[in-house]
Amino acid sequence: MPGVRARIGGSRLRRWWSGTAVAVILLPVAVVAPGNAAATPAPTTQPYDFSREKGKALGTHGPLPQGFSRTEITVKFRTERRVRVRGGKAVAGNAADAAALTALLDRYPGMVIDRLMTRSEQEVAAEQDRLKKRLGREVADLNSWFVITVPHDIEGVLAALNRMPAVEIAQARALTRTPSEPLRSHQHYRNAVGASTGTGIDADHAATLSGGKGDGITITDVEGGGDYVPNPSRLPGSLAASDGHSLMVTAEAQPTVWAWGDNSQGQLGDGSTTSRTTMTQVKGLSGVKAVSAGDGFSVALTTDGSVWTWGDNSKGQLGDGTTTTRRTTPAKVPELDGLTVTAISAGRDGHVLAVLESGAVVAWGTGTSGQLGNGSDTNSTTPVLVTGLSDVSTTPGAIAAGYGFSTAVLTDGTVKTWGDGGFGQLGNGQTTDSDTPVNVSGITNATQVASGGGHSLALLSDRSVKAWGLGVSGQLGDGGNTNRTTPVPVSGLADATGVFAGTFHSGALKTDHTLWTWGDNGHGQLGNGTPTDSNVPIRSAIDTATAAMGLQHTVAVLRSDQFRAWGGNGDGQLGDGTTTSSSDPIVPTTLLNVWNVCHEDLAGRPAPYGPPVWLKPLAGDRCRPGDHGTPVVGITSARDDNGVGMAGVAPHARLQLGLFAANGVAAAVDASGPGDVILLEGVGWTHSAALGHRNYPVEVFAEYYTLVTRAVDKGVTVIEPAGNEGNSLDSTTDPFEPFTTWKPKPDTGAIVVGWGEPPGGTACKPGHTPPALTASVKATHGSRVDLQGYGECAATIGTPAYKNLTPNETDPSKQYRDNFNGASAASPIVAGAAAVLQGIAKQSGKYLDPRQMRDLLVSTGTPQPAGDPRHIGPLPNLKAAIAKLNGPTGPIASGIAGKCVNVDQGGTANGTAVQLWTCDGSARQVWTMNPNGNIQSYGKCLDVTSSGTANGTKVQLWECNDSGAQQWTYNATTKALTNPQSGRCLDVPGSTTTDGTQLQIYDCNQSNAQRWTIPA
Known part of the structure; x- marks a missing residue:
C-alpha cells in the first residue's frame, strides 16, 4: 500500500498517495570475531530520546544558522502519543495532541505535512516488529517521523512545535552538500598494499575471488546537494495542458520550456518520442513568453514575437506548409517570420490561433468546422487570415482555440466566435456553425476568454465571469447541466482575475489568489479531493498565481513559485514520476538527475546486476553528466568487462540512485536489505564568523541518525563522509557542539570516512610531500572517523568539466578523469570495499553485520601513520580482510602421497563431484577454510x-x-576432517590412488585415507 501524504490548507487536512512498497527479505547474518576498532557507545535497549536536544541543538530554535532549510522541518512525535495523519485528519492517542497540531497548521495556510518514510504505515510497523524480535530490543518508530513544509516564519513554527508535549524534537532540515573537491591529482587506489606506485585497497586481489566484485550486493548512492528544474513563471500563458501532456515556461532571464507526459507524437520537444512522467527540457528554445498545447502538439511564443511548433502535424497544425507526420523538436512557423505575434492558442482538435500586433488574427491546422475563420471548412498547413478581424486585443488571454471553434476578445470588450456551434458554443443564440466570426450576445466588457471542448468563458471588466456552450458536466458553473447558447453568469463568482478552460471543466483565479473550479471531476481535475462533478464553483485546494487545464488534469503555479498538478495521470502528465491520478494537488518532480548512466563504463550493465535503478523518478535527461554523482558511481560501479575505461571497485554490485532532497535516505533504507551498502554522499554543514565553515557526518542530525540506525538494524552497511572543511569532530568549541550532542548518543553502527593523502612522488602527484595515509589538511577528522580512502588521485568517469584523461573527447559518455578528490572520492572507495566483502561473505550463505564489517575493515586496514594528530583511521586492505573473513586458502593434500582434493574438471554446477587427483596447483584444487565451518571452492x-x-x-x-x-571440523593431531552431522570423516574409498575417485564420508579410523593437510 503506498505511503500517505497529507496537505494542510485552512482547517482541513487532505490526503493523497505517493511512493511504492518495497519488499524486504531478512537473511541470516554472519558472526565474525570483532576486530580492534576504537570503542564506541554500545546499542541500548531503547531508541535514543531526542527530547534532551529540543530547543538546544542547532536547527531546533531560532535564529537558524547557515546550513538549515528555511522551508522544511523534520519532526519526531513521541512514540507513545501515536500522532498520525490518517483519512485526511490529524489523529493521536490524546485528542488534545491532535487538536494542538491542527490549530498550529490552521495558523499557516498552505503548510504541507508528509510522512518521512516512503512505504505505508502498516509496512513500516511490520518491519519494526520483525526487527524487534530479531534484535531483542526496541527500535526507532519511523512512523512517528514527518516532514513539514512551511510557507513562512519557520522559526516561529519550530518554537511552537518544540513546545508541544507530543513532539519529541522538531528540527529545521539540514541542508546537505556533496563534499567539495578542492584538489586535483591522480590515482592508485586499487593497488596492492606496498605496491611501488603506492598502497591501495587491493581491489584486484578481491576481484579474483568468487563474489569479489560485489556480486549479489546492492550499493545505493544517495547524493547531497542537487540541481532543480528552474522555477516556473507566474505570468499568464506560462502553463499549458492538453490531453496527455503539459508544458511550463521557466522564470529565467532567458525563459526555457519544460514538458512532460505523452510524447508519442514528439510533443515534448526533446528530440524523441519517449513519453516522460517527469519534466524534460524542450530543445532549442529560449526567450519564451507563452506556451499552448493541443492534442499531440505544442506551440510556443517567444519574446521577439516568433511562433514555434512541434509534435503531431497530420492536420497541418505545425504551420510549416506540410503534413509531415511529426516533428520532435521546435521549429519556427516560417510564414510568420518577420511578423510580431502577441498571443497564441492551440486547440485540442488540431488548429492554432495567433494574434498579430496589428490586432489581426491568423489561424492554421484543422478547419473542417470553420474554426480557421477564413470562410472555408478545409484544413490549412500555413497561417490564413481570419476574416473581418482587425482590432483583437493583444493582451494575454485575448484568443482561445476550443475543440472545433475559436473565440477572441476585441479591444472594445466585445467577443467574436467562429467554427462549430452545435452546442451553442458560438454564444449567438444559435446552434449552427459559422466559418467567419459572429458576435457573442450580450458581452461588451470582456477582458479575457478561455475555450474548452464545447464551451467558453469570458472574464468581464467588473471581475465577474460568464459562460456559454456545452454544459452537460456542469462546466458552465451556473448551477445546471444544460447547454447555453448565450452567456450566463457563473454562479457566485466575483473578484475574478483570470479564467481557464479544460475540455469539460473550468476554473477562475480570484484577487485573493484562490483558485475556483467546476465541471467534470471524474479524474479529480477540480483538485478538491473528491471525484464528484460540480456545476458551481468550488474552491480548489491551493492558492494560485496561474493555471492551465487539459482534458482531465490541471496544472498550477503557486504564489510561492512552487508547481502543483492534479487530475488524470494516465500518460504521466502530472509530472510526479507515476501514472497514478490524484484528486488532490501533488508535487511534480523538479529535482534533476545527476548521474550519466549512458556513459560507456555504466551503460549496458548485464544481468544479474543490470542497469542502475532510481529510487524515485527524477527530471531531466538520464544521460545528464552530473559532476559529482557520475564520478562517484564510476568508482564503485564502472564496468570491468567492456574493454574500455576502468573498473569499479565492485562492478558486479547492483546500483541504486537517490537524492537527499527527494527523501532519498528514507527511500534507500526502505529499498535496502541485509548485506547491502548505502553510500550517503552528503555532509551537513554550518558556518560561524569565528570558526568558518564546518562539515559533519549527516547522522549528527536527528532525522538521519534515526534512518542510519534503522538501516544498520536491518543489516545494511552505511558509509558516511566526515567532510572536507578540516574541522575536528572532537572539538568542544564547535558551534554545532557535536562533542556534546552527537558523540554521547549510542553508536549507529555506520562507517564514517575521512580522506587521506595518496602516495607521493611522480607516480601519483609530482612534488607532493605529505606522507601517504595521513589526514589531509582539509579532512574533517576525529575519534568517530573509522576509515579513510584516497582523497586525491582518484581516477574515475569524467564529465565535460573534468576530463583530463581524455582532453580531446567531446562525447560526455566517453570522458575520464584522474582528479576526483576529497571525501567525495574517499567514501565510494570504502563503499566499494564493503560491497566486495559482503559479496564474498555471501558465498558462504551469510552476510556480515554492519558493525562486524566496520570492525573487520578497521582491524585489517593499512594503518594511518603514528603521530598524525588528525585521526581518520586506516585504509581498507581487502586482501587482509578477506583472509580474516574467510580463513586460509590453498590446497588440501591427502595423506596418500602426491594427491589433493580436486573439483571435477573445475566445474561449478551443483552436484559436481569432489575427487582425489594428483596435486597440480590448479584453481580446481584451491579451497578456503571458512571460520564458519564451511570449506569453499569456486x-x-x-x-x-x-x-x-x-x-x-x-x-x-x-x-x-x-x-x-x-560443516567440517579439523583435528590438527589426527589431521581428520570430520562432518559433525554424521560423525564421520572425509575419506578416500579403499585408500585408492586412482585419479578421479570421488571422495566420501566414512567411520573415522585415522588411516592415511583420512589424513589431510589443510591451508594454514
Missing part, C-alpha cells in the same frame, strides 16, 4: 550428498546453505 561448499550420514555417502560441490551437510 564460491560453493564441500557438501555431503543429500545430507547423508551413512558410510560411503559421496561428497560434492553445492551452493553454500549453512546446513549440517556443509
Whole structure:
C-alpha cells in the first residue's frame, strides 16, 4: 500500500498517495570475531530520546544558522502519543495532541505535512516488529517521523512545535552538500598494499575471488546537494495542458520550456518520442513568453514575437506548409517570420490561433468546422487570415482555440466566435456553425476568454465571469447541466482575475489568489479531493498565481513559485514520476538527475546486476553528466568487462540512485536489505564568523541518525563522509557542539570516512610531500572517523568539466578523469570495499553485520601513520580482510602421497563431484577454510550428498546453505576432517590412488585415507 501524504490548507487536512512498497527479505547474518576498532557507545535497549536536544541543538530554535532549510522541518512525535495523519485528519492517542497540531497548521495556510518514510504505515510497523524480535530490543518508530513544509516564519513554527508535549524534537532540515573537491591529482587506489606506485585497497586481489566484485550486493548512492528544474513563471500563458501532456515556461532571464507526459507524437520537444512522467527540457528554445498545447502538439511564443511548433502535424497544425507526420523538436512557423505575434492558442482538435500586433488574427491546422475563420471548412498547413478581424486585443488571454471553434476578445470588450456551434458554443443564440466570426450576445466588457471542448468563458471588466456552450458536466458553473447558447453568469463568482478552460471543466483565479473550479471531476481535475462533478464553483485546494487545464488534469503555479498538478495521470502528465491520478494537488518532480548512466563504463550493465535503478523518478535527461554523482558511481560501479575505461571497485554490485532532497535516505533504507551498502554522499554543514565553515557526518542530525540506525538494524552497511572543511569532530568549541550532542548518543553502527593523502612522488602527484595515509589538511577528522580512502588521485568517469584523461573527447559518455578528490572520492572507495566483502561473505550463505564489517575493515586496514594528530583511521586492505573473513586458502593434500582434493574438471554446477587427483596447483584444487565451518571452492561448499550420514555417502560441490551437510571440523593431531552431522570423516574409498575417485564420508579410523593437510 503506498505511503500517505497529507496537505494542510485552512482547517482541513487532505490526503493523497505517493511512493511504492518495497519488499524486504531478512537473511541470516554472519558472526565474525570483532576486530580492534576504537570503542564506541554500545546499542541500548531503547531508541535514543531526542527530547534532551529540543530547543538546544542547532536547527531546533531560532535564529537558524547557515546550513538549515528555511522551508522544511523534520519532526519526531513521541512514540507513545501515536500522532498520525490518517483519512485526511490529524489523529493521536490524546485528542488534545491532535487538536494542538491542527490549530498550529490552521495558523499557516498552505503548510504541507508528509510522512518521512516512503512505504505505508502498516509496512513500516511490520518491519519494526520483525526487527524487534530479531534484535531483542526496541527500535526507532519511523512512523512517528514527518516532514513539514512551511510557507513562512519557520522559526516561529519550530518554537511552537518544540513546545508541544507530543513532539519529541522538531528540527529545521539540514541542508546537505556533496563534499567539495578542492584538489586535483591522480590515482592508485586499487593497488596492492606496498605496491611501488603506492598502497591501495587491493581491489584486484578481491576481484579474483568468487563474489569479489560485489556480486549479489546492492550499493545505493544517495547524493547531497542537487540541481532543480528552474522555477516556473507566474505570468499568464506560462502553463499549458492538453490531453496527455503539459508544458511550463521557466522564470529565467532567458525563459526555457519544460514538458512532460505523452510524447508519442514528439510533443515534448526533446528530440524523441519517449513519453516522460517527469519534466524534460524542450530543445532549442529560449526567450519564451507563452506556451499552448493541443492534442499531440505544442506551440510556443517567444519574446521577439516568433511562433514555434512541434509534435503531431497530420492536420497541418505545425504551420510549416506540410503534413509531415511529426516533428520532435521546435521549429519556427516560417510564414510568420518577420511578423510580431502577441498571443497564441492551440486547440485540442488540431488548429492554432495567433494574434498579430496589428490586432489581426491568423489561424492554421484543422478547419473542417470553420474554426480557421477564413470562410472555408478545409484544413490549412500555413497561417490564413481570419476574416473581418482587425482590432483583437493583444493582451494575454485575448484568443482561445476550443475543440472545433475559436473565440477572441476585441479591444472594445466585445467577443467574436467562429467554427462549430452545435452546442451553442458560438454564444449567438444559435446552434449552427459559422466559418467567419459572429458576435457573442450580450458581452461588451470582456477582458479575457478561455475555450474548452464545447464551451467558453469570458472574464468581464467588473471581475465577474460568464459562460456559454456545452454544459452537460456542469462546466458552465451556473448551477445546471444544460447547454447555453448565450452567456450566463457563473454562479457566485466575483473578484475574478483570470479564467481557464479544460475540455469539460473550468476554473477562475480570484484577487485573493484562490483558485475556483467546476465541471467534470471524474479524474479529480477540480483538485478538491473528491471525484464528484460540480456545476458551481468550488474552491480548489491551493492558492494560485496561474493555471492551465487539459482534458482531465490541471496544472498550477503557486504564489510561492512552487508547481502543483492534479487530475488524470494516465500518460504521466502530472509530472510526479507515476501514472497514478490524484484528486488532490501533488508535487511534480523538479529535482534533476545527476548521474550519466549512458556513459560507456555504466551503460549496458548485464544481468544479474543490470542497469542502475532510481529510487524515485527524477527530471531531466538520464544521460545528464552530473559532476559529482557520475564520478562517484564510476568508482564503485564502472564496468570491468567492456574493454574500455576502468573498473569499479565492485562492478558486479547492483546500483541504486537517490537524492537527499527527494527523501532519498528514507527511500534507500526502505529499498535496502541485509548485506547491502548505502553510500550517503552528503555532509551537513554550518558556518560561524569565528570558526568558518564546518562539515559533519549527516547522522549528527536527528532525522538521519534515526534512518542510519534503522538501516544498520536491518543489516545494511552505511558509509558516511566526515567532510572536507578540516574541522575536528572532537572539538568542544564547535558551534554545532557535536562533542556534546552527537558523540554521547549510542553508536549507529555506520562507517564514517575521512580522506587521506595518496602516495607521493611522480607516480601519483609530482612534488607532493605529505606522507601517504595521513589526514589531509582539509579532512574533517576525529575519534568517530573509522576509515579513510584516497582523497586525491582518484581516477574515475569524467564529465565535460573534468576530463583530463581524455582532453580531446567531446562525447560526455566517453570522458575520464584522474582528479576526483576529497571525501567525495574517499567514501565510494570504502563503499566499494564493503560491497566486495559482503559479496564474498555471501558465498558462504551469510552476510556480515554492519558493525562486524566496520570492525573487520578497521582491524585489517593499512594503518594511518603514528603521530598524525588528525585521526581518520586506516585504509581498507581487502586482501587482509578477506583472509580474516574467510580463513586460509590453498590446497588440501591427502595423506596418500602426491594427491589433493580436486573439483571435477573445475566445474561449478551443483552436484559436481569432489575427487582425489594428483596435486597440480590448479584453481580446481584451491579451497578456503571458512571460520564458519564451511570449506569453499569456486564460491560453493564441500557438501555431503543429500545430507547423508551413512558410510560411503559421496561428497560434492553445492551452493553454500549453512546446513549440517556443509560443516567440517579439523583435528590438527589426527589431521581428520570430520562432518559433525554424521560423525564421520572425509575419506578416500579403499585408500585408492586412482585419479578421479570421488571422495566420501566414512567411520573415522585415522588411516592415511583420512589424513589431510589443510591451508594454514
